[in-house]
Amino acid sequence: MTLDEVSFEAEERMEKALEAFRHELRTIHMGRASAALVEGLRVNYYGNLTPLNQLATIVTPEPQLIVIRPFDPGSIKEIEKAVLTSSLGVSPTSDGKVVRVPIPPLSEERRHQLLASIKRLAEETKVVIRGARREANKALEQEKKDGTIPEDDFFRAKDDIQELTHTYETRVDEALTKKSQEVLSV
Numbered sequence: 001m002t003l004d005e006v007s008f009e010a011e012e013r014m015e016k017a018l019e020a021f022r023h024e025l026r027t028i029h030m031g032r033a034s035a036a037l038v039e040g041l042r043v044n045y046y047g048n049l050t051p052l053n054q055l056a057t058i059v060t061p062e063p064q065l066i067v068i069r070p071f072d073p074g075s076i077k078e079i080e081k082a083v084l085t086s087s088l089g090v091s092p093t094s095d096g097k098v099v100r101v102p103i104p105p106l107s108e109e110r111r112h113q114l115l116a117s118i119k120r121l122a123e124e125t126k127v128v129i130r131g132a133r134r135e136a137n138k139a140l141e142q143e144k145k146d147g148t149i150p151e152d153d154f155f156r157a158k159d160d161i162q163e164l165t166h167t168y169e170t171r172v173d174e175a176l177t178k179k180s181q182e183v184l185s186v
Helices: 003-026 073-085 108-146 151-185
Strands: 042-045 048-051 056-062 065-070 099-102
Touching: 003 108, 003 151, 042 073, 065 073, 073 099, 108 151
Parallel strands: none
Antiparallel strands: 042 048, 056 065, 065 099
């Protein structure tokens, strides 16, 4: 494996971890309605777990309401069950044609729970990023041991991987700070 391949693979893993973190942040309930809160929920649709956005149209006609209009009205009960058992902590209602999901305003206690959850997600993401660094460093060690790269290149590549790690951890911290401010200001 060349130095560029090692670096590219590490950066790819770090980027995937950061994107997964950002996706999780988008699904966190902020006291206002957003289709992103429910679109990824898995619904038991005829024995298959299917993402909600493939089963229904999701709209937010009001800041505190999500309306889910299933393509197949027979799936309403399963959609309600998926929303109810999700971590959103909301109670959906239906009239047989659409499912309405009222989004309550955030209490102070819920804000603190969200902040703790966001911080935990950020730390888990950093652990994944550090794991990518560790794997890259192992690959570099093996290349050095095999004698395929000179020692100077080994240390330079190791420094590059550390710098890459720092860059991605900083991006995680920036996303964490931005979302934390959102939670506190809503």
